[in-house]
Amino acid sequence: MPTVFLRAALLLTTLTLLAAPPAMALSPTAAPLRLDMPLPPGPQVKVGKLANGLTYYIQKNVKPAQKLELRLVVKAGSILEDEDQQGLAHFTEHMAFNGSTNFRKHELVSWLQSIGVKFGADLNAYTSFDETVYTLPIPTSRKEDVDKGFLVLQDWAGGLSMVDADIDKERDIVLEELRLGKGAGDRMNKVLMPKIFNGSRYAQRLPIGQEDVIRHFKPEALRRFYRDWYRPDLMAVMVVGDLDPVEAERLVRKHFSGLKNPARERVREYAPIPPRLDTEALVVLDREAGGNGVLIRYPVTPVLEKGTLRDYRNQLVDILFSNMLNARLQELAQLPNPPFMGAGSTLGKLTPRYKAYSASATVGAAGAEPALAAMVMENERARRFGFSAAELDRAKKNLLRLYERAWNEREKTDSGVYVAEYTRNFLQGESIPGIAAEYQYVADLVPGLSLQEMNAYARRTIPADSGKLVIYTGSNKTDAPVPTGPQLLAYVDAAKKADIAPREEKALGSKLLAEAPVAGTIVAESIDPTLGLTRLTLSNGVKVILKPTDFRNDQVMLSASRYGGQALFDDKDIFNARYANSIVATMGMGAYSPLEVQKVLAGKAASVNVGLSGYHDVVSGASGASDIETMFQMLWLKFNGVRRDEDLYTSFIGKQVEAARNRLTEPSELFGDTIAATLYNNSPRAPRAVRPEDFRQVSLDRSIAIYRERFSSARGLTFILVGSFDVKAIKPLIATYLASLPTPELAIAFRDVGVRPVLGVVKKEVRRGTEAKSTVSLTFTGTADYSEMEQVRMQALIEVMNIRIIDILREKMTLIYGGGMSGTLARIPYPHYAIGVSLPTGPDNVDKVIAALFAEIDRIKTVGPEQADLDKVKRNWLQGYKKSMRENGYWLGRLQATLTDGTDPASILTFEQEIAKLSAADVKTAAGRYFNAGNYVQVVLNPEKTVADAADEVPAESKAGGRD
Missing domain, CATH: 3.30.830.10 (Metalloenzyme, LuxS/M16 peptidase-like)
Known part of the structure; x- marks a missing residue:
């Protein structure tokens, strides 16, 4: 792709693009652009x-x-x-x-x-x-x-x-x-x-x-x-x-300048990839595979880009094509009985000098046949009939908004983004004209990309008759039928010959809300000049904290939290409470399904998530600076009714069941499951791996009822907004959408359901997997006095230990490659801590790793940390702090934490002073407090067979079927 901004267009998970953008800041150039003109590096570099x-x-x-x-x-x-x-x-x-x-x-x-x-x-x-x-x-x-x-x-x-x-x-x-x-x-x-x-x-x-x-x-x-x-x-x-x-x-x-090339240079050649002329199918099975999938790889072709504006334009066409086709596949995945769990098609690079068109899908319970048929038929539909004007219009709006945001952030983009772009320029020849030039190119080129051209591109890009590779991968322990190679080819052939009709475009409205809600009012306002906060109280009792910043030009972030959460509901409802968020979200909002929401709001950058965590009701959101009202509209709809859609619910549950079944074949899943079950003594509320049969306990209506119980009222919520907005300009939107939220009576409290870690030293072994690989897991838990400074002391202990783990277990003893320690100190539902250690190693080294880790633990408990190690941690923290103080997400998280934990928000300004006070003696004391040798859980994952036994097995099975 020519730039990081184009690459981002293919990764819609990083940005929810949703309604029409404002007018482009740049007007089309007076003189027509020459498509054969080269794109030299821009003046920014x-x-x-x-x-x-x-x-x-x-x-x-x-x-x-x-x-x-x-x-x-x-x-x-x-x-x-x-x-x-x-x-x-x-x-x-x-x-x-x-x-x-x-x-x-x-x-x-x-x-x-x-x-x-x-x-x-x-x-x-x-x-x-x-x-x-x-x-x-x-x-x-x-x-x-x-x-x-x-x-x-x-x-x-x-x-x-x-x-x-x-x-x-x-x-x-x-x-x-x-x-x-x-x-x-x-x-x-x-x-x-x-x-x-x-x-x-x-x-x-x-x-x-x-x-x-x-x-x-x-x-x-x-x-x-x-x-x-x-x-x-x-x-x-x-x-x-x-x-x-x-x-x-x-x-x-x-x-x-002093570096010299060798006197006799070896030629730096790029390995060729020969063309595929025949069609072949391959089935590859492994009992530990965590899911089943199919892939159709069409012919590999050389990349012939010359770094011209024509190449840039061609890649804009490719992005629009890929996004339109993948939107269609996404719709198929939401059918009541979807042909696949998820799918995608794209023209992408296989190596810096070769590209290929491919289509892939995660196979559901029905197996490979419907997945392959759906992908091939959707490809054929696009190839034969093309796309609609509405599809292209939406794709253009999304692309234009993406570039607009990149342009708006041109002076506030992290250096790492630019350096990654220049790395691709050096390695792959990606053009780097700079966002100013690119924004102008997009303003000039995208409006002129016609439906006729896009449909011609689809006919060229999706091969009608060509050699291809059809692959099925998965577990040989699955309920889905496992196809043979010839069967895969038969499925593809049948789909190509099937009767295919043009796609019908459903007419949709142009707004999420037909009309704005009746506005409330702002009844109180105060200013915190030290932190730059404006605090509002609304007529419905809801509170708002505003923190306008200049950290970004096109980013607004939102958060809210109150006591509540899944723990309010009994054990019999645990799965309904756990999945209430996802079930309601998967059915859309207002009058529209999730995909219809994206269509209605094509070109907007806004998202909102609402749901139940363990002990809290939580709200999060994000938008571009010009899309705040869209974010508020989405939030308002989350509190004003639930869209009930049995088909989308059926599709969601079916995919969850299949995903759960697939995950249980992975050794790491059983390992994590055993750790949670052991740590919490098989409590039904332990965060164990979900099983297919668990979804028999989930009810659509009960999940909706639980969601409505907590989110038909905004009582007790304080919404925090941080980012690029003007306080005066945002107040009318707050009065319209937040002050009009319903606030009937609601219990605002958490419930301690008594889930506690086991006491004493508990050790278990899990034997799973055929490879000679092991993982050591240790978890230290206990009660603790919560405070911000105590959290700092515990995190310092963990960071120092991670330095020692790298220095000793990896570099000195060469027992591990990666792994380390992490931990939390929490106040809810009772003041407690948990420190976990995960160290992958070889079966022969398990005892050595455990002994070495405890030796380091004993060392820090008796003599404390090296001052040099603590200084390293403090220096890294201070650098991170300085960077974070210019990030919206950091301020949002810290302000939310002060509300949740009842701490002083001004502490965000005194972090450097607090860190300066942190001493080696503090860390030593923390080690004695948190590393209790008489209270931890140790679980070790070992292979199920000896190395010699495993060597006698054939771990992966392949079955091929081909046709010239």
Whole structure:
């Protein structure tokens, strides 16, 4: 896709796009655009190249302030590995943190932590088929930190030590990462990849590599990969953030001009993917697969983009096409007996240089036949008859609103968004003309995209007769009929030959509400100048807190909460209470189903969610700055009647039953279920895995009744609004929609139903799964005195322990790849805490991992944390705090928490002072309080068979059927 903004258009989960946008801020250009014109980088970024061939991207961006995003991007990944190097592209990435010219082993991570950069969350890297990317965010408050950050990138690019002893020690960590990825998906992929990539080299070079190679490769093979492919002509450095561009370019030249390309360069080639000429079907089964699915992969074709405006326009066409077709598939998924649980079709990139049209679906209880038939017939319907003018109009409105929001946020977009865009430019040739140019292009191009052109595009894009790959994946322990390869092909052929009629477009209204409700009034108002808050009391008793900000230009966020929740209802109603939110939401609002709501409000950015948590009734919402009224209308409808739709209810329950059945085949699901059941002594209210039979307890009418019991009244709610709005302008909307909410009498209290963790030391083992992989879970629980500062002390303890887990269990003992500790301190329904630890490892290392963890726990309880470790935590928190103070979501969450917990909202301003007081002695005391060696639950997941027994099994089954 040409930019991050276009890519976002395909991910509608990140944005609910819902009514017509306001007029575009830009008018069409006077002169017609030339479609053959190239799209050079925009003025927002400087793109240059050093004499040695290294490319650099520099952009000044002050969101977040005093932060710099650095990237080293290398056009080298697993596809370039020799036979004796399979997995060594990824291994090289690991070695970047194991010593270099200017940083001794472990020194790099420790230094970065000391300046507030968190390992994993901030500092990271990844290796793929064609690239390796290193991520390094650096605070810019101290010049020496910026200089040293560039030195880190310099060492990654050309100064890795690659000491034999360090290489040998890292093998175990990489093998643990490989172990972590094992399971049904990995086993099935080994069968699928050769077919997906049409026998290409890509199928033979999965980035994680070959276990035997990782165990036994000679260090020189790793050094050879580094010498051959980590070279300046295959590298780019991205510098985006709060740094003067002149200084940034000076640092790039200083640190990277000295890199040299090898005297004898190996040719950097991109592996070809041969065309598929025949049609083939493949069935791949695994008993641990967490669901069944079908995929139709049409021919793979080369990407021929030239970086022109024509390419940009073509991709706008592709986005509109994909969104219209997927909206149709979404409608099918909501039928009373849907052909699939969910489906999608798109034209997407398989690799940087190849693309393919594909359609996929999650199979429901009826199996593969109806899913394949529905996808093929919907593709055929679009190919033969095209789309309607109404469908195209809605898709255009959504796309225009998306670009409008990107334009509105042009000066308040995070640096990470830009640097990701430039990474794609370097690796894939994505155009980067900048949002100002793109917004203009969209204003000029989108209105002119005709229905005739879109329908012609559909005919070209959806192949009528071509070789294709039809795949079924799933568990061989399922109630759904498992097809053979020839049956899959027969299903596709029958669907193509079926009688297909044009799609009928249902006429809908243009508004959610036919008329506005009778407005209430604002009866009291006060100002909090310290926090910038306006507090309102409405005529119906509802309260409102307003926090206008300039953090974003096109974002408004809403929240409300009161005591109530699922715990108010008896055990016999637990599933009705648990699913009341989802059931009511799945039936829509007002006169419309959820999909009809999206159609009626095409082009608006607004969403509202209302429901029951454990002990609270909660409301959340979000909108663009021009869509606040739409958000309020949606909220008003949530409190004024429920749309009852038996068909949508039947569809929802059917999909939930099938999803529950699928999940129970996964070892991790049984493991989590056992942890919850053990911890809460099999309480019916324990957060265990849902089972298919649980839905027999769910009733449409009882779920609606529970929802209405709590959400026919807004009594006791305080709505918090944070974001880009004017207080004076929003007041009439508040009077109309919030002051008119019904507020009949309602019990506002939580009920303590007596759910408590077990006492004492409880240990259990779960044997599930065929792979030689284990997971250690420990949960410490107990009562606690709740306060904001006590929460800080407990979180500091957890963060320090996570540093120790990485330093000792991973780096020193090489027992794990990932994992860690997390925890909560809560006041409701009684003051209590829970700290959980999850550590994936090998079966042979379980006892070592447990012993090592308890040794670290004992150490922090007896001697406390290292001051250096605590300082790392505090520095990271303070940097996060400074960034968060300029984010709407942070303010919304903190203000909501002060209402829920009864704490002082002004504490948001004193966080730095409170953190400064936090001492090593505080953390040591917290360790003694929360790590009670006489009260914890330990559950270990081990494979169900020994490694030797599992080796005798064939884990994945494949059945093929083809036709020339």
